[in-house]
Amino acid sequence: MTIAEQYENLVKTIRAYNPAADFDRIRAAFEYADKAHENQKRKSGEPYIIHPLAVAQIVAEELRLDSESIEAALLHDVIEDTAATHDEIAKLFSPTIADLVEGVSKLTRIQYATKEDEQMENLRKMLIAMSKDIRVILIKIADRLHNMRTMEYQSPAKQKQKSLETMEIYAPISHRLGMQRIKWELEDLSLKYLDPVGYEEIVSKLSVKQREYEAFMQRTQIQIDDRLNELGIEHIVYGRMKHPYSIYRKMFNQNKSLDEIFDLFAFRVIVENVGDCYNVLGVIHDIYKPILGRFKDYIGTPKPNGYQSLHTTVMGTDGIPFEVQIRTRAMHEIAEYGVAAHWKYKQGGQGAGTEGKYEWVRRLLENQEGADAEEYIHSLKVDMFSDEVFVFTPGGDVQNLPAGATPIDFAYAIHSAVGNHMVGAKVNGRIVTFDHVLKNGDIVEILTSKAGKGPSRDWMNIAKSSEARSKIRQWFKKERRDENIANGRSAFEAELKHCGIAMRDVLAADTLPGLLKKVSYPTLDDMYAAIGYGGFTAQKAVSRMQGELNRIARQHQAEKAAAEAEAKPARPEEPKPPAPKQVKSEQGIIVEGLDNCLVKFSKCCTPVPGDEIIGFITRGYGVSVHRCDCPNASPAKRVQPGQEGRWIHVSWGKNTNESYPTTLEVVCKDRQGLLLDISAALSSTNTFVLGIQSRSTEDQFAICRLEVRIRDSQQLAALMRRLNQISGVLKVNRPAG
Template sequence: MTIQEQYELLEKTVRGYNPAADFAQIHAAFAFADKAHAGQKRKSGEPYIIHPLAVAQIVAEELKLDSESIEAALLHDVIEDTPATHEDVSKLFSPTIADLVEGVSKLTRIQYATKEDEQMENLRKMLIAMSKDIRVILIKISDRLHNMRTMEYQSPAKQKQKSLETMEIYAPISHRLGMQRIKWELEDLSLKYLDPIGYEEIVSKLGVKQKEYDAFMQRTQIQIDDRLNELGIQHIVYGRMKHPYSIYRKMFNQNKNLDEIFDLFAFRVVVENVGDCYNVLGVIHDIYKPILGRFKDYIGTPKPNGYQSLHTTVMGTDGIPFEVQIRTRQMHEIAEYGVAAHWKYKQNGQGAGTEGRYEWVRRLLENQEGADAEDYIHSLKVDMFADEVFVFTPNGDVQNLPAGATPIDFAYAIHSAVGNRMVGAKVNNRIVTLDHILKNGDIVEIMTSKSAKGPSRDWMKIAKSSEARSKIRQWFKKERKEENIANGRAAFEAELKHCGISMREVISQENLPGLLKKVAYASLDDMYAAIGYGGFSAQKAVSRMHGELQRIAKQHQQEKQLLEAAEAKPSEEPRPAAPKKIKSEQGIIVEGLDNCLVKFSKCCTPVPGDEIVGFITRGYGVSVHRADCPNASPEKRMAPGQEGRWLKVSWGTDTNDSYPTSLEVVCKDRANLLLDISAALSTTNTFVLGVNTRSTEDGFALCRLEIRIRDGQQLRAVMNKLNQISGVLKVTRPAG
């Protein structure tokens, strides 16, 4: 296939699922990448552009992502491997695409003291990129998938290194994102190079028995199909064999040969709704004999990556066991494509970009705080890359823990106080040791005592989850808190003295809250304790406080100038002076002062075109209100202590691109009302920050819109458009 034919196939694939994509920009990205990579060759001898095209094809065919993702996939190596820069890509395409390309580019090579340090830093960067925009990792996984598909051209050492990295990092991340098809292929390709003999043995044995296996799967599929058709249940059923790596892992873990693998075959039944899932389960258990202890309900208890299905293992009429997975169409999409299945398309094919902000990504980033490289890598491999076990409290509540978890992990998952007071544990009503490995479906009861001495340091070695290890660490920090506080205070005061800052400035009632916020501690004692046990450094604390103290001093100076300007009364008419160019701040000119800190009040959210007044706040510059805001009423302005704090402000010529404001819409409740409001906002090119709606018992709906607009003219256009919607009674701007 020629390069042009490969590009035409890409366009055809994108048109198949997203006809509204920006094909002019996609072609421009292809042309730019082709020119940038001109003369470069891959190890196979092919022109380099073949690789970005193949990655874009995976992004389109496997993940069905938006136009921006396709463009970023085509451009993903230009910043790193060609003279093109982030700025070039940003100007020619968009800042978003430039950020995606930079995120996907290989991580910077830095010399680290240990392999763990390097791995930790690379993983940390990858997780941060994921938490900002999930498309970065989706494109990066596609990049790795194509590299693995063409790994035969690399040296044996490189093949093993890349395969191990894929197995340890990329396949588990694909699993965590729910992208099962890609995960399976990455695992199979890695196994091919990590254990070529084992891989070849499985593939050849499967090949020998292919006809026999195909006949069994066809017979079973017809049996299930016929019974469900008789009952009138709409469905799709199909069978598949376990993929080579899955078989290899079972053979290795359980020391079995291929004929002894318990569930070599799996059948999927995809139905219309959740009720049908449970109906089909009953039918399957009626046709075949269920194998006890092999049923899992991931619909009632979904996996953390959103995976939902019913799993049951049954004995077929031929005496061969097999697994049946039952799910709805939507569950099937999520099971196959994971996070990519959540991707929403706007009318022009651009993704919304917020689906990737997963709690587990943030949790993994938080767990690195205070942990050394070795411990962080351990927590990653356990929390993120291991399978989960689901266990129950005696009340029937489900706890999700990493595989290999112990009663210690369970106790701390419930509450740190339960873990700290634990003296023993029961599993399925039998007393067990604290290093007992929990299994799916176990009922775990923790025995506690108020006189318990607390966790032992050995628990750190037994606990599998980083949450338990972190809470045990916290307990030891707390036990030695007094000693830590004393040491931390001494180090902090020594650093203050070194920087010429007095303790009086720090503990001043006016300064202290802002300084504590800057170092992110609730009290000075908490900060001293952190410095004492090494979780925070005295240098870092003083450096952050020094910057805040300088800002406060500058603010006091500005406030003084503002009050002086407000109080100054000219004794005679001022003479006309030469026009002076006044510099505005955020589009606001403050009478009598340049470069003043300005903030917009949240009670009335003024925008250009509104009549406005300014209020001198204590420590935060000038707060700008709409003149009709109840908080800026004549009574408020004349209140005791307020007279000198109000001053004239006006809009400058250099206003911001947009300002946040709020609208309240009162309407008669009806179907598709929110759809019509969304369409009105879309046609006026209004950026929406948030929508909050509620229905009243008397048939009305109240809708609050948080939007960004350029000026009063655009705001009036938006309000007019909303007023034209059927059922809308009133559109107002809230104030006060």
């Protein structure tokens, strides 16, 4: 399809649902974008304008947004990728469109210390824009959807990075906004690149059984249709299969093969009014046997994103269980389009949006004050993307909290004063501990006392919502500054000692300002206070300072050497000693007394540069290199009969390889999303992955074995630190022996 044909197709789509759209302005936006991007190409080799056109098509066809949204979609990359400015877009089109385009653009002109910092600021900027105008995120999701549809032209590393970001950020935002169709497609496209083998296995098996599955769905649809027609209930009924990612997650969580998963099917019944919803529910339970505990009433208690429907799981006449969702037409429109269903704008973009319903966006921004990048992104995932639990106050008001929430989360959701003065909690009339996990339908009562001492530091580990954690942090920040400074200084000094850095190097007058700039705090006391109340970590502070301290140390050494050279008296020329013989290293290893010998790295302990190592002369395979702490190279092994003279001193040379394979074992509490968090840690440390194996134990633990390529021990230590920070990880070690 040519560019002109694509544009005509866009106009045709808009005309079908919004004939009053301003087509002159849409044409002007298209021509401006076409001109701005005229010399740019996509990775596929196509003209760049193809992408804005495709994004505008998604905004029109899938979301049915107003004229301003179409114009902003066509222009969404001009500020980021061309010489166009916000002022120019505001002047030529409108300030609103300029704000939409600016909101969708990334922060490309600023350098950040870490990838997490950059991701955090881009997300924060997007959320701020989104809180002012929800259409920012709708256009951004359309942009990401088209990028994922054309991801095959990117490098494998980029495919994995973008897919992980989509799975962790954009698919759950789509879910929170109620845009289920787009959420499913984003998840499936992400899975295709994150686990291509698993994705292909599911898709191929589904295609093999397609006829059998279609026959079952047709039989069931006819049964429901006939009974509702007999009763004179006006309706539409249709069936669908679960999408590949939904099946994949069920297989992974329940450790089952595709053949062992039976609830692959869901049927939708769309009726005229709420009364008919409950009538149809009775009919379904009459035809089929309901499965206990699998009924959910989202009409009486809607989800926070506005989703309403009745869900029930029943056993079909063929002995196959399936889900039935029952809703009205209006509910169905919100279920399919989510927040986009509320944006029915009149000509000229005038109309009433419902941003007020999305107060959670503003709360997300408020709750992240004082949090650093990793904490921000982790909290965002918990607050925005976790499943919810619905509980009640004694007065009958509903509170929705993240899954796994405790009475602490409930207390702070009511009010920060309630949380700060909490001394106990009752659930369903019984006293419970603060770490009690709340369940759907619980009635929660918080016991308070003005004489209460305030929150405990342990509450930070118990609370699941970032709202509660943020309010606890604020209390400690305000009430216990001196204590925070003392605790923060102690943690910081301990971390410095662990890294072999002297405190005097940090406190030196010529180095301190540069170091404080690295951690973004005006004074050391401010940094200590942040570490003390949990807004920052000692490990992060030292790792950000380390580069600057190393640079200063090298500078001092160079100055000292230059001063010594100047101070030495001139002496007569002496004959130079012969240059030492250059010892050639094989794969970065220098073998004492041998040159050009074959070197191989033992698979039992997989050493990397920086490890203490020892060599063993094998029979016919050269020198095998072990870590000194490997059980196969223990001092007892070295003195065994027949081993004399075969253990040899080896060391790392200057010219090491770009990377070395090694193995890590991660022991953790098994939970949903664990592998995604491990993948994020690998991605954030730029670690090349050779393979991941995981197994679950009967006592709800998981053991993940990671085969990776590592440059040196510093990169390995950073990766192990990052893995240890993941929720539920108990131990990270390097197998040996």
